[in-house]
Amino acid sequence: MEKEIYLDNAATTPVHPDIAKTVMECMVNDYGNPSSLHRLGLNAEKKLKAAREELAMALGVNADGIFFTSGGTEANNLAIIGTALARKNRGKHCITTQIEHPSVLNTFKYLEKEGWEVTYIPADRQGIVDPDDVANAVRPDTVLISIMHVNNEIGSIQPVKDIGRLIKGKGMTPVFHVDAIQSFGKIDLKPESWGIDILSVSGHKIHAPKGVGALYIRKGIKVHPVHWGGGQEGGVRSGTENVPGIVGFGEAVRWIENDVDKKYLYLLKGILVAGLKERVSEMVINGPEPQHGAPHILNVSFPPVRGEVMLHALEDKGVYVGTGSACSSRRGNVSPVFEATGLGKEIAQSAIRISLSYMNTEDEIYRAVDLIEKCVRELEGFTRR
C-alpha cells in the first residue's frame, strides 16, 4: 500500500515534525515550573510568554487576554460556565445554536439542569444561523451568547461578525463567546473588531500536540474559575501550565502565520470537489456550497453506501476520513447537526467528512479522489435493500 493519506484533520492533525522537535527540546531543557522563583522557573515562564504573544499576535489582541487551558473542551466549558457563574446575579438566560459541538451543547444542558434557561437557535439547510434570529432571542436577562465559528461536521461558517455587531449595536449587554476551534488558523478571525468577548481555540487542530488550548478573554470581561488551585493563568485556570504543549501551540501558530499560505486549503478543497463531482456524480454535498464553507471541511454522502462502511473501505486503501455524524444501524440516531439542518436520514447515514490540513499535498488529493471512486464502485452493489 502507498503511504497513508490522512484526511481526518477536523478530528485532529498530525503534529508537524518541526513543532514536535521544539516541544521535545522544551520538555528536556526547560523543565522548570513557571511558578518557581529560580532561573529554571523563569526560563519556562519566558517560553510561556513567547507562546502567549504568538497567539495574541495571530488574533490581533493583547497577550494578557490569552489564558491557556488543557484543550478546546475545557476552554468551552470554562467560557460558558465561568460566564454564567460570573453573571448569575444579572440573569440566567443564554443563547446558543442547535449545531454546536458537544463540549458546548452538553455544557448548556448542564446549566439547564442547574437552573439556567437556554435558547437554541436553529440553522438552515446550509448549516448557518440567521443573525437576526440570534438578536431577536436576546432578552433583558440574557447573559451569554455562544456561537461556533466553523461547524465541525459540515464546515458551515457562522456569521459571527454580523452577530457581534447586531447584539452590541443595540446597547445590549450579553457576553459573546465564539468557539473558534475549527476556524483558528484557517480563516479570518478578528475578535476585537467583531465584538467577540471570549474565544476558544485548540492546539491539536493546527498541528500542535493534544492537551493544549486557550481562551481569549476581552479585558473587563469576568470569567469565574471552575476549579481552584495555585492561581496560574491569572487565577482563571489554576494548575501548573503544560509548558511543552503551550510552546508547541505557539510554534504552530507562528508557523501558520508566517510560513503558510491560507489560500492553500481552498486550493486543495477545490481539487477535491471538482474531482469527486466529475468522477462520482451521485455525490451529495452536505451543508454549504464548498466555496462558502470552511476551507478544510467537506461533508459528502454517496448514497446508498453507508458512511461507516465507506470509512472502513477507504481505511483499507490507506485513506483516513471521518463520519462526523456517528450513526451505526445499532444506534440508528442521526447527529444533531444533521437533524438541525434537515438532511434526510439516508443522506445523514451515508455522510463522510473529508477534512484537510496544510500538510496534505495536491497529489494526495488526486489519489484520494481515485480511491474514493473505487470504493463507491465496489460498494454500491451491496447496500441494504
Next chain:
Amino acid sequence: MEKVLLLRYGEIHLKGLNRPYFERVLLSNIEKALEAYGDVKVIKAQGRYYIENLGDDPRIYDAVSRIFGIISFSPALKVEKSMDAIRKAAELQLKEAMEAQGDFNELTFKVESRRSDKSFPLNSMELSRVIGAHLLKNFSGIKVDVHQPMVTINIEIREWAYVYHRIISGAGGMPVGTNGKAALMLSGGIDSPVAGWMISKRGVKLTAVHFHSFPYTSDRSKEKVIELCRILTRYCGPIRLYVVPFTRIQQELYQKCPDNMLTLLMRRFMMKIGEIIAGKEGASVLITGESLGQVASQTLESLIVTDDAVSMPILRPLIGMDKIEIIDIAKEIDTYETSILPYEDCCTIFVPKHPLTKPRLDRIREAETLVEGEELIKEAVANVEVIDIKG
C-alpha cells in the same frame, strides 16, 4: 499465624473413580488462575484446597471467585493446634466480623468446630464451648445465638487449626477441561458470551469463532470481540479465537439469493464454518447464544433450518431465557458493558426488511445452491486469523 484461603469444591464428590482426575484438573486451573499473584502455594487436602503465601493483593479474592468448580471459599487464619493460638485467632476473627457488621446493638454469634484430627484433646462440642466462653468473656456487646447468629466463628482442626468467619460463594460448576471442548460462535453481542460462560461453567473448554465483514464491520468490532474473550478467560482459561473473513460470503448471498432468506443462509454458512473449525480444534459441539423467538432467525422453524446445516450438535444454553435474564448474567460476568459498544457486527448488516419466520427447509436448501458454497467456505477457512487469548 498465617492468612490463608480455604477453597471448597462441590460436585466433584459425585464423580466416583474419576475423582482424582477432576481434582487434578481443578488444582491446575487454580494454579493458572492465580499465576499473576506471585508465589502463592496451592495445597490439596481432604475435600478442599488451601492457598498459602497469599500476599496482600485483594484482587486474588475475585480471581478465586471466578474459578469453575469452587463452590465457596473462606479467608482463614492458619495456626498451631494449641488452645492459646486458637483463642487468639478466634479473637481476631470476631473482631474483624464485628467491624464488618457495622451498626448493631448486640452482636449474636456462635462457634462451630470440626475435628478431623481425633488426637486433638477436645472434641468439637467441647472446643466450641471453650472458645465461645472465652470470646464472651473478652468482648462486650456480644451474645450467643446458636440458631440464627449474625456471625459464625468456624474452627477446623486438621494438620493445622484453621479459624474463619466468612464463607464467600464461588462460581460453582465444574473444572474447565473436565467435560471436553466446544466451539463458541461469538458475535460480539450480549448473548453469545453468556452462552459460552454457561457451557464453560459445566467444565467445557472453549474455542471461539467470530465472523468479520470488513469494511462492513471495523477493526473496533474485532477488538471488541477480543476484549470479550479476554473477559471470558478469567473464568474459562485461555481461549483460541478464530476470526473468519465473511465479507465475500455475505456479498455473494446478497447478490444471488432471495432477500428474506439472507439471515438464515448466513447462519447456515456460519455453522458450517464453525463445524470445520471445531473439527480442527478437537471440539465436539457448537455453542450459540440463540434464545427462542428473540429474532426471526431464532424461531423454532428457523432453528431447525440452522441445525440442518451441520451434523455437529449445537448447544443453546440460553434457549429458554428472557433477554432480561441474559442481561443480568452478562452484567454479573462483566461482559455487558463491552457487548453494548455500538460497533456493527456481521449479523446486523444486510438484514432483510422482512425476514422469514417460518422458513421451509427445502426452499432454503435450494436457495443455498445458488452460490458456490463449498468454494466460499474453503476460501474463508483458508484465510482465518487465529488469535490466542491468554487473559
